[in-house]
Amino acid sequence: MYRVTVDGVKLDVDFRHCTGWPQYTICAISVDGRNLTGGTAKCCPSDQFCRATGRKLALTRAVAELPKHVRAAIWEGYWRATETPKRERDDWNLAVRCLLEHYPEDIFPPDSNSPDAKAGSFARRILTWLLDPIERARLAALCGD
Numbered sequence: 001m002y003r004v005t006v007d008g009v010k011l012d013v014d015f016r017h018c019t020g021w022p023q024y025t026i027c028a029i030s031v032d033g034r035n036l037t038g039g040t041a042k043c044c045p046s047d048q049f050c051r052a053t054g055r056k057l058a059l060t061r062a063v064a065e066l067p068k069h070v071r072a073a074i075w076e077g078y079w080r081a082t083e084t085p086k087r088e089r090d091d092w093n094l095a096v097r098c099l100l101e102h103y104p105e106d107i108f109p110p111d112s113n114s115p116d117a118k119a120g121s122f123a124r125r126i127l128t129w130l131l132d133p134i135e136r137a138r139l140a141a142l143c144g145d
Contacts, residue, residue, distance in 0.1 A: 025054030
């Protein structure tokens with residue numbers, strides 16, 4: 001849940017997830033405890049349930065009828081509330097760099113059947129794509145890619 005103030009009015013945005021069957025997410029936007037609007041997102045049976053996707057879809061549907069400046073303020077509050085703190089991001093990037101150094105690309109020949117070679121190659125490919133674009137560019141410069 002997060003709170004946004006728009007034109008002097010405090011809006012509370014709350015999400016509820018149901019992971020039973022059917023799987024769905026509900027977004028409720030309220031003022032002083034009274035429900036102003038809401039939206040739902042139901043997960044397709046063939047899809048993997050994802051809370052973040054459910055929140056975005058439910059919020060999109062909840063704010064659809066609101067004025068543009070109110071929608072913008074609510075979305076800005078959402079991105080602030082769900083943003084990864086800078087320290088966490090820095091710790092994550094440091095951990096990824098350490099893993100990439102642990103599994104350098106050229107430590108095993110490409111045709112090696114060693115489990116370490118396969119794990120290292122896989123870990124390096126996955127972790128490289130998990131880095132944000134700036135870190136990817138910095139890593140490419142360091143590795144000479």
